[in-house]
Amino acid sequence: MDSIIFHREKEGVLVELIKYQVFALCGLSLALGGCATTPTYRDECVLGQTCAPVKATSRPYQIKGVWYYPQSHYEYDEVGVASYYGGGDIFHGRPTATGERFDMNEVSAAHKTLPLPCIAEVTNLETGRQIQLKVNDRGPFIEGRILDVSRRTAQLLGFEKKGTAKVRVRTLVPESLALNNLEHPQVMLAQNNPPPALLQSPLPPMNALLYPRLPDDLFEKEEEAPVVIKASYETSEPPLPSRGLYVDIGAYRQEEETKDLLKTLSDLTKSEAKSIHNKGIKPYAVRVGPFSSMAEANQILDQVINAGHGMARIVIQ
Structure with a gap:
């Protein structure tokens, strides 16, 4: 478990250095027509897909010699392995890819190519626990992983001690559209029945509204029966069975x-x-x-x- 977190932290430092280098080079090249070394490829939406708005986080980026191409649409449904980051505090309080402050004690996630930000439903296929969260960062950059979640998310899904879990990740398209159509995404209030509402008063940062803070001992016993964690939206779809x-x-x-x-x-x-x-x-x-x-x-x-x-x-x- 510790080795996984340490490896992620080392790569996280490398990611930050690479980002600063790329941004610096591109900044110097803007007057000459932009950063010529960055590929311009971006997959196009096809019939039946919901296109995501083009943002700074839509650009291809390179980590350790590998280029990643963020997808142009919200549709995504995949099963694979999730890990978590933030256990060693190295990322705690730092900006995410969307500019929000990362809080390892709140619910959030990172994905290599999903449009940012978006809302996703994550199901732990080993325990049946399920959560809906905002994806607002890039990663994981460890081979064989499809999702990185905050430490709090790992606690709620029941795999903090284990370090990894088999999960299903499914984007919630209407919710993602609503999030990005708002001028200030943080003002979306978490409710189960009525649609998202706008608040006029100052709001707490990031995920506090999208997913209310839960007691630390909510899932203290990992052997308890599977629990579905409900945030802003209801779902009746059962988790996928474990497969090969x-x-x-x-x-x-x-x-x-x-x-x-x-x-x-x-x-x-x-x-x-x-x-x-x-x-x-x-x-x-x-x-x-x-x-x-x-x-x-x-x-x-x-x-x-x-x-x-x-x-x-x-x-x-």
Whole structure:
């Protein structure tokens, strides 16, 4: 557990240094037409998707030599592994990607490519606990993770002691639109029945309104029955059942592109590699597995990353 947090903190420091370097270079280059080294690619919304507004957080960014491309739409529903950050206080009180102050004792999350800010529903598939929160930061930049949450969120979802959990992350599109249509997103009041309202009086910072502070001992006993944490919005959809662990390599446009890769991965990992056909711009996903334990999946993930597939991650299918 401590090693996970320490690794995240070290990378967090690196992330800050890289951000400052990129912003400084771009600032010097504005008069000459902008930062030429930053890719201009941004995926476009397709029919049936809800487009997110273009903001500073929509720009591609680079961490440790890897480029990340924030998606242009709100639709997102994925299962994978979540971790948490803030345990060592290194990020506590610092600005998030949206400029809000990070408070490890409040509910929030970080994602590498979701539009910021947005509202997401996170379900711990191991305990059934569920929470709705604001995603307002970038990360995690540890291989095989799809979401970083604050320490408080990890407590409420029941995995603070363990450090990681299998989760389902699903964006709430209407709520995300409402959040971004407000001139001051912090003024959205958390209520279960009526729609979000605007307050005229001064407000506490960040997540205090989106998700009220709960008692510290609310989930002191982790063996208790699954609990659904309700914030601003109701949901009746049950959590997904736990499924097999896979190492996801990436997505490709043509099935022909995957054939040589599948053989290489099978020889490398001594495990089954397959191409999964889905709808989308890149419909062929390449995955290795399934694996029965997180330790086994992590071992294969390390092999795949060392072989040059730095974007590989662990998913649940």
